[in-house]
Amino acid sequence: xGRSVNIGAAVARGLVxxxxxxxxxxxxxxxxxxxxSGGDPAALAAELGAHWQPFDLTAPGGPEGLVAAVVExxxxxxxxxxxxxxxxxxxxxxxxxxxxxRHLAVNVRANMLLVQAYAAAHDDARPGRxxxxxxxxxxxxxxxxxxxxxxxxxxxxLTRDFSVLLAGRGVTVNAxxxxxxxxxxxxxxxxxxxxxxxxxxxxxxxxxxxxxxxxLCSPDAEWITGQIVxxxxxxxIHVA
Numbered sequence: 001x002g003r004s005v006n007i008g009a010a011v012a013r014g015l016v017x018x019x020x021x022x023x024x025x026x027x028x029x030x031x032x033x034x035x036x037s038g039g040d041p042a043a044l045a046a047e048l049g050a051h052w053q054p055f056d057l058t059a060p061g062g063p064e065g066l067v068a069a070v071v072e073x074x075x076x077x078x079x080x081x082x083x084x085x086x087x088x089x090x091x092x093x094x095x096x097x098x099x100x101x102r103h104l105a106v107n108v109r110a111n112m113l114l115v116q117a118y119a120a121a122h123d124d125a126r127p128g129r130x131x132x133x134x135x136x137x138x139x140x141x142x143x144x145x146x147x148x149x150x151x152x153x154x155x156x157x158l159t160r161d162f163s164v165l166l167a168g169r170g171v172t173v174n175a176x177x178x179x180x181x182x183x184x185x186x187x188x189x190x191x192x193x194x195x196x197x198x199x200x201x202x203x204x205x206x207x208x209x210x211x212x213x214x215x216l217c218s219p220d221a222e223w224i225t226g227q228i229v230x231x232x233x234x235x236x237i238h239v240a
């Protein structure tokens with residue numbers, strides 16, 4: 001998590017409100033590299049009564065270290081919500097190996113190792129929840145973000161495999177596609193273009209996404225697993 005206005009922050013707020021003890025992590029330098037600002041995750045954690053501990057999930061031992069830190073602080077781990085992402089323009093004709101590898105390391109490898117570490121640490125006497133994040137590449141082409149689209153497509157495949165592997169242990173695994181969320185990244189022209197392509201003529205918000213994550217983590221969602229859930233306000237539906 002980087003900014004206090006992004007999806008990760010909204011998810012943290014929702015889970016704390018639901019009574020979860022939460023550890024927030026992230027790599028805020030990514031937002032700075034994209035020219036985005038807007039809040040201190042350590043300050044947000046203090047506000048929520050959560051714990052903030054930064055981790056680089058692409059570093060050797062990063063995912064395993066995060067899970068170990070949660071277990072050490074709270075005595076166990078029940079729920080993993082992984083909404084981190086890396087995305088830069090990668091169009092055909094401009095693809096570079098280093099950019100592709102970075103997308104795969106952040107969006108695929110880190111998630112695979114996180115779920116593996118979670119599975120090793122989870123106490124099967126308690127129900128478990130894993131919520132991953134994908135994107136809208138299934139609903140339409142993302143021709144300017146080929147590496148990102150490929151990495152998020154892998155998450156959809158892995159969601160189904162992980163759900164089968166962990167179902168017998170009382171753990172559900174689902175992925176959320178939040179659609180375009182208004183977190184301040186779009187310039188005015190892009191903002192208007194995206195807004196007009198929602199059937200409701202409004203953007204999705206991090207709060208919209210957080211409501212779905214809270215439900216997927218709740219006891220009411222115990223029969224939902226292996227699903228890719230579009231929380232996108234109808235984004236991708238053709239509107240004349």
